Amino acid sequence: MKKSLLVKVLSGVMAVAFLFAGCGNTDKAGSNGADKSWDEIKEKGELVLGLDDSFPPMGYRDDNNEIVGYDIDLAKEVASRLGIELKLQPINWDTKDQELNTGNIDCIWNGMTITDTLKKVVLFSDPYMNNQQVLVVMADSSYQTKEDLAGKSIALQAGSSAKIALESKEDFKASLKEVVELKDNTLCMMDLQTGNVDAVLMDEIVARYFIQMKGEKYRVLDEGLAAEEYGIGFRKNDVQLMTKINDTLKEMAADGTITKISEKWFGKDISTIGK
Template structure:
C-alpha cells in the first residue's frame, strides 16, 4: 500500500511541476501569438503606407523624393530601432485593405483617429491635433459655412474630411454638390480653376500649402471638426505598435520630436507625452 501511495504522490508532484511549467511559459506564449515586432525585426524593414500627395506630412518634392514631417519622424524611429524604412505610396481610399492584406506594416501619414476606424485599426496614442476646415479663394465672398449653401464642395475620397462632412448632416444637406478627388492637391487645383467653390481638408495641410505655395486661398474660421492624428496598425499587432510608441515617447523626451516639428511647422505642435 505504501508503495502505491508513494507512486501516487510522485505522479501528483510531476503533474504539479508540469502545470507550473505551463503557467511560467504563458508570457512567452502570449508574445508568440503576437510576433509583429519580431517579424519586422527579422526582415529588417518597416513598410510605411502613405498618401504621397499630403504635404507637409508626406509628399514628393521637386526631385520626386518622398519627404515630410511623418517621413522624418518615421526615419528617426526606424533608425533607433535598427531597421530600414520603406515608404510605400498607397491609394488612401483603400488604406485599411493595404494594411490588412500585409502590403504595409502601418498607415502613417496624417491618419485621423476616429471611432469607426478603431473598429478595424489599432492606433498608437495621438501625436498631433488637427481640424477639418474649409478653404476658399481669397477673392471670394465666402466668410462662413452658411455662405456655402447651394455651392460645390470638394474633398479627398476616403479621408477624414469625408467623415467630418458625414457627421455635419445639416451643413451637408444645404450644399449643392459634393465632389470627391483622389487627393487634396487636385481638389485645390480645381478650386483655382473655378470647378468647385470650396475644399474641405486638414488645417495643418491647408496652412502649410498656403504658406509654402503662396496661393490665393484663405481658411474660414469656422471648422467642421476637431481631431487627432495617430499611427494605424493591424488589430493584432500590439507588440509592434507599443515598440513604435515607446520610441516616439523617447524622442519627445530627448527633444528630437520637437526638433523635427520645428523644422516643418516653425514650432513644436506635437502632443506626445503632453
C-alpha cells in the first residue's frame, strides 16, 4: 500500500472513532442529543436537592436535627406527585453552582435568588417568591437608615445575593468600615448579638422569620437594598427536569396546595408562581 493511501485510510478510521466517541459523550442526552434529564431522575427514582441547611424558614435543621422548611415542604409534595424519593443534600452555599454542575445534586432549592450572574451557569424555574435584601440591627440600637451605618461593620453570608446587593450600592459599601463574610446567616446574627458587627445584610424572608422566632431583639431598617425573586436552579441542559417540576408547582398553585404551605410558614400566602 502506498504511503499516501495508508495515511488516508488511517485518517478515515480516526474520524469514525472520534465520531462514535463524541456520540457516547453526550451529557444528560440520548444519542440524538435529546434532553433525558427527567427520564433519568424517574429511572433512578430519586431527586437530590442541594440546600444550605441553616436558612430558616426555607430549609434548616429543627430541634430534632431534621431538615424542615417552606422549600422542603414544597419539594416533598412535588416528589410525591411525581412518584420519586426526595434526598436532601446539604452543600456549601458558596460553591452551589459547582455542586450542581459536577452532578453532586440535581437541583438547588433553598431560597436561591435569581441573578444575571447565576443565569449564565444555572437554568432557573419560574420565580416562586419575592424577596429583598435588608439590613438587620439590634432593636435597641440608634441606627434608623443605612446612612447611619457609615464607619460601621456589617456581616453577610458568603456566596449569597446579599453580597451582590452590596456590590450594587457602591457608595454605601464605601462608607462602611468593614464587611464580614460568614458561612451562614445564623453566624451573622450571632455576630450581631455579640457586638462584633453593627448590622447584618440578609434576605427579608429569613430576617422576618428569625425575628419572629427570637422575639423583639432585632429590628429591620425600613429601606431595603435590592428587590429579588427566588427560583429553583438546575443544570443548563436539564430543561426536561426543570419543566416537569415547574409544571407540578403550577398544579399545586392551582389546587391551593402552595397556599396552604405558605400559610403554614408565613401566616399568609406570599407565593408568586402561577399568579
